Amino acid sequence: MDWREITTLEEWNDMLARSSEREQVILKHSTTCPVSANALQEYENYLKGSPNQGADYTLVKVIESRPVSNRIAEDLNVKHESPQMIVIKDKAKYWTASHWAVTKAHIAAVLD
Incomplete structure (x- = not known):
């Protein structure tokens, strides 16, 4: 299973809906951060396994798509961090983790 990248506020609004x-x-x-590179690898490793099929998986590059990143923080009332994983249910934050807490095992424990 793959993730898709969103880059526009319209894509974010559709996703939230x-x-x-x-x-x-x-x-x-963050494409400039080694911790974020590690989190991306963990995310991809989770998706290569048997990910929860009842979810959609998305990537937002915080530097390249800063308006989207900022809007996510505002709309969900979540302090911006990077790397940061957020699970959204019913237009609200359900779970979040950041930095070294973004691991395949942690993602699986929450989603599976």
Whole structure:
């Protein structure tokens, strides 16, 4: 299973609306940070296994798509961190983890 990248506020609004029907999982990723590179690898390792099929998986690059990253923090009332994983249900934050807490095992424990 793959993730998709969102880069526009319209894509974010669509994703937030879809969270009423399916869990939405976002990884906020910094392309300049080694900790974030590790989190991205953990995310991809989770998706290569047997990920929860009832969720959609998304990536937001926090530097390249800063307006989207900022809006996510505002709309969900979540302090911006990077790397940061956020699970959204019913247009609200359900779970979040950041930095070294973004691991395949931690993701699986929450989603599976």
